[in-house]
Amino acid sequence: MNESFERDALKEILTASIKEQRSARRWGIFFKFLTFAYLFMIAGLMLGWIGDEDAESASSGAxxxxxxxxxxxxxxxxxxxxxxxxxxxxxxxxxxxxxxxxxxxxxxxxxxxxxxxxxxxxxxxxxxxxxxxxxxxxxxxxxxxxxxxxxxxxxxxxxxxxxxxxxxxxxxxxFTxxxxxxxxxxxxxxxxxxxxxxxxxxxxxxxxxxxxxxxxxxxxxxxxxxxxxxxxxxxxxxxxxxxxxxxxxxxxxxxxxxxxxxxxxxxxxxxxxxxxxxxxxxxxxxxxxxxxxxxxxxxxxxxxxxxxxxxx
Missing domain, CATH: 3.90.226.10 (2-enoyl-CoA Hydratase; Chain A, domain 1)
Structure with a gap:
């Protein structure tokens, strides 16, 4: 019975560890994606990829x-x-x-x-x-x-x-x-x-x-x-x-x-x-x-x- 208990406990610990590692990887990927998106947006603003390059106004009036x-x-x-x-x-x-x-x-x-x-x-x-x-x-x-x-x-x-x-x-x-x-x-x-x-x-x-x-x-x-x-x-x-x-x-x-x-x-x-x-x-x-x-x-x-x- 002790052996069965230890085996179940070890299994739960390993399972929890695996879940924790998977969760950490998912959060790591998420934060890396956010960082990449932020850097891309900054680069886009600097290089003109984002936003209108022309100065004309969208004014609807005469x-x-x-x-x-x-x-x-x-x-x-x-x-x-x-x-x-x-x-x-x-x-x-x-x-x-x-x-x-x-x-x-x-x-x-x-x-x-x-x-x-x-x-x-x-x-x-x-x-x-x-x-x-x-x-x-x-x-x-x-x-x-x-x-x-x-x-x-x-x-x-x-x-x-x-x-x-x-x-x-x-x-x-x-210069001659x-x-x-x-x-x-x-x-x-x-x-x-x-x-x-x-x-x-x-x-x-x-x-x-x-x-x-x-x-x-x-x-x-x-x-x-x-x-x-x-x-x-x-x-x-x-x-x-x-x-x-x-x-x-x-x-x-x-x-x-x-x-x-x-x-x-x-x-x-x-x-x-x-x-x-x-x-x-x-x-x-x-x-x-x-x-x-x-x-x-x-x-x-x-x-x-x-x-x-x-x-x-």
């Missing part, structure tokens, strides 16, 4: 949609055509947008990115003819920024804003004198007579310089044509300095026809559109997008061409 063009215009940046046009497309397509405003604060940049924005804005305006499109200049709207701005139905600025700079530049440095003093010899081997075009470590070729001047003149004329097309008869045609690359204050810009009037986002929404509600549609890129673009820009800088043509 509003004026605003998109920022802020900083240097370049591929892969916050002022790239991809980012700005994404916001503008959402703004035009929102059924409650009574007008769209491009809030401009940029010294310019890539003529390609500026041209892409101008062309796409013209297309969006044709698709949504009932939605007026305005540009409001804050501190500065020069060169490539102004290239984009002339797509607006009207351009407004502060009296002290900087506008204009309708010109093109290509800049760089020459320094290399001679240091006794450094440049060894450049190319296939193609102009493959080392404007190489900063080689003496400047007059022939290549003239080719660069011709190319800049071509891009400049494209810029001039776009401004004339966008501004039309509003430009002061008797002023030869308009297309010389000079900049002016917003107040003088009104006199020259570069700007239609003085105003801010708030005043344009309130006094022109007659809608006080302003909604920001500027896209907000995720951390992952920002990191990817930075890596892309760094790679392009390392591997890219020496030519840097800017509307700036």
């Amino acid at each position: 509003h004026v949609a605003v998109v920022d063009l802020n900083g240097e215009i370049s591929a892969g940046g916050d002022a790239s055509s991809e980012m700005v046009l994404h916001g503008l497309k959402n703004a035009f397509e929102d059924r409650n947008s009574k007008a769209v405003i491009l809030r401009a604060n940029s010294p310019g940049g890539s003529p390609v990115q500026s041209g892409m924005m101008y062309d796409e804005i013209v297309r969006l305006k044709k698709q949504h003819p009932k939605i007026p499109f305005y540009v409001v200049v804050e501190d500065v709207c020069a060169s490539g920024c102004y290239y984009t701005a002339v797509a607006g139905d009207k351009i407004f600025a502060d009296k002290a804003s900087i506008v204009g700079s309708i010109g093109v530049l290509m800049d760089g440095f020459g 004198g320094t290399m001679d003093k240091l006794g450094v010899e440049r060894r450049l081997i190319t296939a193609g007579a102009n493959k080392g075009f404007l190489d900063p470590f080689s003496p400047q070729s007059e022939e290549q310089k003239q080719k660069a001047v011709t190319m800049l003149a071509e891009v400049h004329q494209q810029f001039i044509n776009v401004v004339k097309q966008g501004r039309g008869k509003r430009l002061a045609s008797n002023n030869p300095d308009i297309f010389s690359g000079l900049v002016w204050s917003g107040e003088t810009g009104v006199k020259l026809g570069l700007v239609d009037g003085l105003g801010s986002v708030s005043s344009v929404a309130r006094d022109i559109v007659k809608v006080d509600n302003v909604v920001d549609f500027t896209p907000q890129p995720s951390y992952a997008d920002r990191l990817a673009r930075q890596l892309g820009v760094a790679a392009a800088t390392t591997l890219g061409a020496k030519l840097d043509i800017r509307l700036k």
Whole structure:
């Protein structure tokens, strides 16, 4: 009887131990799952997997949609055509947008990115003819920024804003004198007579310089044509300095026809559109997008061409 009792007791102890171990494993798996879910949620928030990346509001009321063009215009940046046009497309397509405003604060940049924005804005305006499109200049709207701005139905600025700079530049440095003093010899081997075009470590070729001047003149004329097309008869045609690359204050810009009037986002929404509600549609890129673009820009800088043509 004692042996039977001991055997039953041992069996109960072993059974309880097994149940306890199983329970501990289940709770361990549960807490590990919770930890993993928590870490996944944090990573998702940081990388933009969770949440809306766009800044457009879900407001159901009538509003004026605003998109920022802020900083240097370049591929892969916050002022790239991809980012700005994404916001503008959402703004035009929102059924409650009574007008769209491009809030401009940029010294310019890539003529390609500026041209892409101008062309796409013209297309969006044709698709949504009932939605007026305005540009409001804050501190500065020069060169490539102004290239984009002339797509607006009207351009407004502060009296002290900087506008204009309708010109093109290509800049760089020459190091041949320094290399001679240091006794450094440049060894450049190319296939193609102009493959080392404007190489900063080689003496400047007059022939290549003239080719660069011709190319800049071509891009400049494209810029001039776009401004004339966008501004039309509003430009002061008797002023030869308009297309010389000079900049002016917003107040003088009104006199020259570069700007239609003085105003801010708030005043344009309130006094022109007659809608006080302003909604920001500027896209907000995720951390992952920002990191990817930075890596892309760094790679392009390392591997890219020496030519840097800017509307700036």
